[in-house]
Amino acid sequence: MAAEGASANGTTPGERHAIGISFGNSNSSIAYTTNEDKAEVIANEDGDRQIPSILSYVDGEEYNGQQAKQQLIRNSKNTVAYFRDFLGQNFKSIDPTHCHASAHPKEHDGTIAFIIQDKEEGGPSVVTISEVATRQLKRLAQSASDFTGKQVNSAVITVPTNFSEKQKAALTKAANDAGLEVLQLISEPIASLLAYDARLEAKVADKIVVVADLGGTRSDVAVIASRGGMYTILATAHDYEYAGVQLDKVLQDHFAKEFIKWNTTDPRENARSLAKLKLEAEATKKALSIGTNANFSVESLAEGIDFASTINRLRYETIARKVFDGFNRLIEGVVKKAGLDVLEIDEVILSGGTSHTPKIASNMSAIFPPTTTILAPSTTPTAINPAELQARGAALQASLIQEYEKEDIEQSTHPAVTTVKHLTNAIGVMTITGDSDKGLFTPIIAAETAVPARRTIHIATPKEGGDVLIKIVEGGSHIKVSKPEPKTKTNGEKSKGEDGSDDSDEDDSDDGPEDVREKVWKVGNVLAEAAIKGVKKGGKIEVMINVAGDLAVTVTCREVGGKGGVRGNLAAP
Amino acid sequence: MATHTQVNLPLPVLPETWSGEKDFKAIGKLSAATQRSIEPVGPHFLAHARRARHKRTFSEDDR
Numbered sequence: 186m187a188a189e190g191a192s193a194n195g196t197t198p199g200e201r202h203a204i205g206i207s208f209g210n211s212n213s214s215i216a217y218t219t220n221e222d223k224a225e226v227i228a229n230e231d232g233d234r235q236i237p238s239i240l241s242y243v244d245g246e247e248y249n250g251q252q253a254k255q256q257l258i259r260n261s262k263n264t265v266a267y268f269r270d271f272l273g274q275n276f277k278s279i280d281p282t283h284c285h286a287s288a289h290p291k292e293h294d295g296t297i298a299f300i301i302q303d304k305e306e307g308g309p310s311v312v313t314i315s316e317v318a319t320r321q322l323k324r325l326a327q328s329a330s331d332f333t334g335k336q337v338n339s340a341v342i343t344v345p346t347n348f349s350e351k352q353k354a355a356l357t358k359a360a361n362d363a364g365l366e367v368l369q370l371i372s373e374p375i376a377s378l379l380a381y382d383a384r385l386e387a388k389v390a391d392k393i394v395v396v397a398d399l400g401g402t403r404s405d406v407a408v409i410a411s412r413g414g415m416y417t418i419l420a421t422a423h424d425y426e427y428a429g430v431q432l433d434k435v436l437q438d439h440f441a442k443e444f445i446k447w448n449t450t451d452p453r454e455n456a457r458s459l460a461k462l463k464l465e466a467e468a469t470k471k472a473l474s475i476g477t478n479a480n481f482s483v484e485s486l487a488e489g490i491d492f493a494s495t496i497n498r499l500r501y502e503t504i505a506r507k508v509f510d511g512f513n514r515l516i517e518g519v520v521k522k523a524g525l526d527v528l529e530i531d532e533v534i535l536s537g538g539t540s541h542t543p544k545i546a547s548n549m550s551a552i553f554p555p556t557t558t559i560l561a562p563s564t565t566p567t568a569i570n571p572a573e574l575q576a577r578g579a580a581l582q583a584s585l586i587q588e589y590e591k592e593d594i595e596q597s598t599h600p601a602v603t604t605v606k607h608l609t610n611a612i613g614v615m616t617i618t619g620d621s622d623k624g625l626f627t628p629i630i631a632a633e634t635a636v637p638a639r640r641t642i643h644i645a646t647p648k649e650g651g652d653v654l655i656k657i658v659e660g661g662s663h664i665k666v667s668k669p670e671p672k673t674k675t676n677g678e679k680s681k682g683e684d685g686s687d688d689s690d691e692d693d694s695d696d697g698p699e700d701v702r703e704k705v706w707k708v709g710n711v712l713a714e715a716a717i718k719g720v721k722k723g724g725k726i727e728v729m730i731n732v733a734g735d736l737a738v739t740v741t742c743r744e745v746g747g748k749g750g751v752r753g754n755l756a757a758p
Numbered sequence: 759m760a761t762h763t764q765v766n767l768p769l770p771v772l773p774e775t776w777s778g779e780k781d782f783k784a785i786g787k788l789s790a791a792t793q794r795s796i797e798p799v800g801p802h803f804l805a806h807a808r809r810a811r812h813k814r815t816f817s818e819d820d821r
């Protein structure tokens with residue numbers, strides 16, 4: 186398949202037909218943007234939008250996606266699965282665990298390869314990881330070309346935040362070999378965030394977002410400062426112990442044990458039975474994301490015996506609790522790692538196929554305060570399909586940059602442009618509360634905002650107007666913990682708890698009500714003061730703060746609708 | 759873009775004794791900042807990169 190005139194390293198912008206690709210160990214996904222700049226995920230020829238990243242060969246014919254996945258039962262040796270993370274790695278550094286039931290990765294010429302019968306005639310071939318990835322990407326590009334009616338020749342591809350430069354180079358090469366110019370590799374959590382922020386109803390806001398990407402073989406979490414539509418990753422965490430396949434395993438073991446009760450063999454001890462068990466366990470798991478009951482049924486599971494059973498969601502959530510707790514720990518841990526408190530998280534985006542699970546979303550609602558928006562299908566009806574977020578984000582980015590010359594893209598993504606100063610404290614203005622002469626900090630620019638930055642706010646003045654003081658200060662947020670006022674009637678409640686008639690919740694309810702935790706501002710450095718005189722009754726003041734790349738500050742204040750105003754500068758520190 | 763955050767708590771009254779040249783008094787400087795990387799993704803980043811490459815300010819960019 187010649188990639189019609191597409192030299193891999195720099196198609197001219199006018200000739201580009203770009204898509205977004207998310208390429209996971211478990212699934213791949215492709216998306217394009219419509220003429221209305223909306224991202225849409227493309228279904229492949231089987232009608233799948235989540236395309237298993239699997240290749241299988243039968244009599245020299247290549248199968249991909251769901252069809253290749255089915256081959257794990259009968260043709261596992263010639264089926265290559267769970268390989269994305271092997272790109273650009275040494276054999277010694279990979280974890281081949283997930284390839285037990287398919288073609289095994291082997292060390293070959295300093296790289297990793299699979300030995301598979303991929304041709305009808307002759308012996309098996311050695312297919313390097315680079316070639317496997319190229320074949321997978323070719324299939325994706327072909328599906329996208331068939332769908333859009335145009336030969337796709339360029340792409341934005343998402344990668345985990347811990348992908349090394351070597352891994353990125355290997356992925357780029359594999360894509361180039363598939364006839365795709367890589368416009369840009371972007372971080373998976375950022376792609377998910379962009380997919381949400383690109384929605385028409387989304388407002389540009391300053392917010393702290395946690396993106397939890399729960400996939401099949403890995404779980405990745407990032408804490409992101411989103412400031413005026415610009416994104417800075419504050420912390421990340423990765424976990425390979427708790428992900429989607431562990432949930433499959435819980436169900437697999439559950440039904441295997443049930444089978445053993447009535448029969449003599451353990452279906453897990455035979456490779457083919459195990460493969461069937463696994464596939465059905467995954468299907469049952471997915472059904473439990475929608476229904477409160479799901480069937481499990483496999484023809485000829487072992488020794489020619491058919492097996493059918495059911496499970497309800499509550500039971501599933503109980504037996505899978507260890508895995509769900511693992512997700513919780515990972516997510517709570519990365520918030521701490523970012524030096525933040527759950528109270529400071531504005532949004533949690535649940536991304537990746539496993540994020541369809543209702544229990545995971547409800548756990549997030551329990552961990553985070555009610556002020557945190559949990560974006561998942563079961564908590565927010567307007568949530569975007571978590572399995573589609575990355576491909577959509579990649580497609581949006583592709584449409585943003587496909588008109589650019591290759592050189593311009595490279596210049597813009599260069600560290601000289603992306604590495605910039607970020608504010609350590611918020612900058613704000615002092616306002617007064619009704620009851621005391623004590624001021625209250627009102628933020629104008631949030632901490633962790635990249636500079637240069639500019640923000641404007643409108644503030645009320647005293648009822649009668651007159652002369653007002655604008656005091657610009659730095660502020661730091663911290664968490665205040667206080668004991669709630671002791672209630673007088675706790676006696677009655679306590680005895681109820683003590684005699685065990687009411688084992689309210691998991692945490693030790695003995696030591697009274699929980700501490701009250703709240704986010705409060707601590708006023709720091711005073712930066713400047715300005716006066717606006719003769720404000721009319723009911724007037725408002727506009728304060729604009731502009732921080733330059735070198736941290737010099739310009740403050741501009743004026744009465745809204747009034748003329749003139751005050752302007753002053755603070756030198757760079 | 760012209761919607762700004764609205765704050766309802768009022769500004770304090772200017773103390774009688776306050777004075778400043780042209781009604782402005784520079785008092786301090788910003789605390790040291792942290793070097794971090796912004797992700798080169800999204801429309802707002804592209805606007806940032808454009809300003810950076812052409813060495814333009816926000817207000818020059820607005821025009």
Ligand SMILES: Nc1ncnc2c1ncn2[C@@H]1O[C@H](COP(=O)(O)OP(=O)(O)OP(=O)(O)O)[C@@H](O)[C@H]1O
Nearest residue numbers: 209210211212400401402403429474537538539541
């Ligand atoms: N509706 C659903 N309910 C629960 N789990 C689901 C659902 N849909 C998909 N999954 C699970 O999501 C996982 C795949 O997630 P995703 O497609 O994000 O994978 P990936 O990023 O390719 O994975 P990897 O972590 O292996 O790189 C699988 O374990 C799959 O069973």
Ligand SMILES: [Mg+2]
Nearest residue numbers: 209398400537
């Ligand atoms: Mg993934």
